[in-house]
Amino acid sequence: MSYSANDEESARPEIRQDAVVIRHAFKTYGKKKNALPVLQNLNMTVQKGTIYGLLGASGCGKTTLLSCIVGRRRLDTGEINVLGGKPGHRGSGVPGKRVGYMPQEIALYGEFTIKETMMYFGWIFGMESKEIEERLQFLLNFLDLPSKNRLVKNLSGGQQRRVSFAVALMHDPELLILDEPTVGVDPLLRQSIWSHLVHITKAGQKTVIITTHYIEEARQAHCIGLMRSGHLLAEESPSVLLNIYKCASLEEVFLKLSRIQSQKLTDATPVNFSNNISLHSMGFNGKKDKPSSSQDNGIVGLNFHQSKEVLINDANGSIYTLNDESYTQPPAAINKKTKPKSEKTTECTDLCNVTTKGKMKALLTKNFLRMWRNVGVMLFIFALPVMQVILFCLAIGRDPQGLNIAIVNGEMNDTTTCNVVPGCKLQNLSCRYLSHLNTSVVKNYYSQLEDAQDAVRNGYAWGAIYITENFTDAFTARASLGRDSDDETLDQSEIKVWLDMSNQQIGVMLNRDLQLAYRDFAMSLLSECDNNPKLGDVPIQFREPIYGTMNPSFTDFVAPGVILTIVFFLAVALTSSALIIERTEGLLDRSWVAGVSPSEILFSHVITQFVVMCGQTSLVLIFMLVVFGVTNNGDLFWVIVLTLLQGMCGMCFGFLISSICELERNAIQLALGSFYPTLLLSGVIWPIEGMPIVLRYISLCLPLTLATSSLRSILTRGWEIVKDEVYGGFLATLAWIALFLILTLLVLRSKRG
Ligand SMILES: Nc1ncnc2c1ncn2[C@@H]1O[C@H](COP(=O)(O)OP(=O)(O)OP(=O)(O)O)[C@@H](O)[C@H]1O
Numbered sequence: 001m002s003y004s005a006n007d008e009e010s011a012r013p014e015i016r017q018d019a020v021v022i023r024h025a026f027k028t029y030g031k032k033k034n035a036l037p038v039l040q041n042l043n044m045t046v047q048k049g050t051i052y053g054l055l056g057a058s059g060c061g062k063t064t065l066l067s068c069i070v071g072r073r074r075l076d077t078g079e080i081n082v083l084g085g086k087p088g089h090r091g092s093g094v095p096g097k098r099v100g101y102m103p104q105e106i107a108l109y110g111e112f113t114i115k116e117t118m119m120y121f122g123w124i125f126g127m128e129s130k131e132i133e134e135r136l137q138f139l140l141n142f143l144d145l146p147s148k149n150r151l152v153k154n155l156s157g158g159q160q161r162r163v164s165f166a167v168a169l170m171h172d173p174e175l176l177i178l179d180e181p182t183v184g185v186d187p188l189l190r191q192s193i194w195s196h197l198v199h200i201t202k203a204g205q206k207t208v209i210i211t212t213h214y215i216e217e218a219r220q221a222h223c224i225g226l227m228r229s230g231h232l233l234a235e236e237s238p239s240v241l242l243n244i245y246k247c248a249s250l251e252e253v254f255l256k257l258s259r260i261q262s263q264k265l266t267d268a269t270p271v272n273f274s275n276n277i278s279l280h281s282m283g284f285n286g287k288k289d290k291p292s293s294s295q296d297n298g299i300v301g302l303n304f305h306q307s308k309e310v311l312i313n314d315a316n317g318s319i320y321t322l323n324d325e326s327y328t329q330p331p332a333a334i335n336k337k338t339k340p341k342s343e344k345t346t347e348c349t350d351l352c353n354v355t356t357k358g359k360m361k362a363l364l365t366k367n368f369l370r371m372w373r374n375v376g377v378m379l380f381i382f383a384l385p386v387m388q389v390i391l392f393c394l395a396i397g398r399d400p401q402g403l404n405i406a407i408v409n410g411e412m413n414d415t416t417t418c419n420v421v422p423g424c425k426l427q428n429l430s431c432r433y434l435s436h437l438n439t440s441v442v443k444n445y446y447s448q449l450e451d452a453q454d455a456v457r458n459g460y461a462w463g464a465i466y467i468t469e470n471f472t473d474a475f476t477a478r479a480s481l482g483r484d485s486d487d488e489t490l491d492q493s494e495i496k497v498w499l500d501m502s503n504q505q506i507g508v509m510l511n512r513d514l515q516l517a518y519r520d521f522a523m524s525l526l527s528e529c530d531n532n533p534k535l536g537d538v539p540i541q542f543r544e545p546i547y548g549t550m551n552p553s554f555t556d557f558v559a560p561g562v563i564l565t566i567v568f569f570l571a572v573a574l575t576s577s578a579l580i581i582e583r584t585e586g587l588l589d590r591s592w593v594a595g596v597s598p599s600e601i602l603f604s605h606v607i608t609q610f611v612v613m614c615g616q617t618s619l620v621l622i623f624m625l626v627v628f629g630v631t632n633n634g635d636l637f638w639v640i641v642l643t644l645l646q647g648m649c650g651m652c653f654g655f656l657i658s659s660i661c662e663l664e665r666n667a668i669q670l671a672l673g674s675f676y677p678t679l680l681l682s683g684v685i686w687p688i689e690g691m692p693i694v695l696r697y698i699s700l701c702l703p704l705t706l707a708t709s710s711l712r713s714i715l716t717r718g719w720e721i722v723k724d725e726v727y728g729g730f731l732a733t734l735a736w737i738a739l740f741l742i743l744t745l746l747v748l749r750s751k752r753g
Pocket of ligand 1: 038060063
């Protein structure tokens with residue numbers, strides 16, 4: 001036998017306080033000018049201690065209305081009063097623990113067990129673990145849930161909905177808002193859910209607003225709001241509705257009212273339906289609402305009765321209208337004193353405000369537990385920076401080896417032997433020169449210049465070298481005659497080179513090596529003959545450099561930027577979808593309604609990701625500086641601090657992306673899209689001094705640029721923090737962190753409203 005709220009009707013006190021009062025509510029999504037409002041001049045009154053069934057076709061605005069009641073969204077215009085306060089206002093307790101909200105989507109963490117789910121929400125509501133355990137046991141039995149240790153993702157759809165329902169019931173809230181809780185639930189359990197709702201409202205302290213597509217089950221509600229296209233067509237107790245419309249089912253009532261509304265829209269004239277009962281006509285002052293301008297324009301508002309209505313003022317002060325003799329029962333839900341109370345909440349005591357500490361405990365546990373449950377992903381997250389550093393150090397900055405050179409040496413008897421004559425012997429000087437070419441070069445001998453050049457043309461060699469058959473004589477004559485040397489002597493004493501300069505790095509390196517080989521050759525010869533190798537050297541003396549080494553490596557130049565880029569973009573990757581995943585699964589909404597603020601959510605993610613980032617930063621620095629021996633002449637402390645700060649900066653940038661983007665793929669595109677411009681413009685792989693002046697200024701405005709040059713100065717120059725180029729990088733990074741955080745909070749707040 002069904003247990004109906006209306007069975008309790010007679011036992012109820014007639015005058016009740018209002019739990020929810022909404023007046024003249026308008027709400028539009030998107031651009032207000034062109035869009036049709038989702039809520040249109042909607043009035044609603046939910047009495048305390050009742051079940052209010054909100055019924056209506058899909059898309060009529062039920063969820064929107066509920067989200068305004070729980071403070072998740074704001075009305076464009078109109079007034080809303082929930083539990084004596086305005087939702088979203090400090091001290092109202094809404095959103096917060098006064099409300100239990102079950103959204104339409106499952107909105108649960110799939111990788112949590114039922115118990116962990118309850119613990120998370122229980123802590124957010126400020127409950128003690130023991131209290132949560134007790135409540136959990138009751139809910140497991142009541143909702144016929146499987147073992148509390150089962151993972152939510154492994155439950156059936158119906159079981160997941162029941163867990164979601166259990167979360168809403170967890171803290172025994174004053175106002176329970178349930179968006180289709182009985183979808184996918186078997187009839188027996190559906191009945192027991194309704195019985196429970198009737199039971200908890202019996203004492204008059206708890207209020208339930210419930211939406212359902214099973215219209216008939218709403219017969220058990222104390223009051224029903226029939227909604228269509230953003231209007232409330234009727235707001236009455238089920239028995240009164242059936243009585244007035246002389247229908248056998250609520251479904252019929254709804255169809256009848258819908259037809260009337262459609263007809264009115266077509267006729268653009270007021271419709272007086274047969275019995276002329278005012279179903280919903282009271283304003284805050286207990287008088288009939290003045291027809292709104294929309295009604296004047298022929299859009300149906302709340303009042304179907306435009307005329308012939310009789311206002312009844314009963315002995316209890318309740319006001320209702322009646323023109324139907326068959327109507328005997330006074331409407332239970334109409335209260336004369338429906339004016340919303342002052343925004344200052346009267347009932348929400350300090351107990352309503354759960355401390356940030358409790359919520360942070362819940363949020364941090366949740367974040368770390370999620371990581372732990374995805375341990376494979378976490379291992380990858382730590383392995384990734386190590387792989388990147390190893391690949392960078394192995395693949396970048398080393399001199400190319402095994403470069404083929406095609407050599408035609410006219411002084412050699414055949415193409416296979418080139419005898420170096422040691423000491424001060426002026427014989428086979430070409431071979432002596434070639435012996436100074438370093439080991440990165442592979443010498444291939446050819447007899448004809450044409451063949452050597454063809455080898456370069458066909459990609460078999462990076463350069464062709466041609467030495468004449470009189471090279472030694474001509475070279476010796478040139479050295480002894482000096483300015484008196486004739487052109488032929490000068491020409492014959494030259495080593496002629498044709499390089500493949502299509503690869504700038506290899507071409508420049510071969511150019512350098514060929515010239516260095518000549519310097520070594522000349523110095524060794526003169527040291528043998530004149531005992532003074534300096535005569536053979538170029539007359540520019542490079543003394544020991546003030547910073548760096550005589551042979552600087554490209555790795556040392558790029559490493560600071562690479563360290564920061566790896567840490568920055570790993571943090572971006574880690575955080576750029578963090579909020580989106582929660583938002584798309586409805587979890588963020590649920591946490592907000594439970595009373596968690598955007599800053600608490602953001603802060604909990606910052607702490608969690610910071611821990612991960614510390615691990616990543618340590619690994620990057622250990623592999624860069626210790627394993628691969630990248631130069632560090634500075635203070636390791638400041639290197640660590642700057643790297644961590646850059647990680648923080650990347651993390652905050654990720655949060656900003658995450659808060660802006662609705663879809664994960666958009667966030668990924670934005671994160672990836674920002675990678676290359678940042679890498680190219682931040683002076684990581686090329687000095688910004690080489691950029692056009694405009695780009696240079698743009699470069700200085702990027703988060704990595706000043707930090708990179710700061711870290712480079714610490715590592716290679718060993719500069720202290722007091723140097724402006726060094727602390728400039730720290731200050732710029734801090735400024736970026738602050739900017740990203742502020743923007744994220746602003747975006748989150750605006751989306752919450
Ligand atoms: N975030 C949003 N942005 C734009 N339009 C939205 C948004 N949320 C809802 N709407 C639109 O507002 C209207 C009402 O949606 P709402 O979800 O409130 O309906 P509903 O009555 O709860 O539907 P259902 O019973 O199917 O859940 C729909 O036309 C929907 O497309």
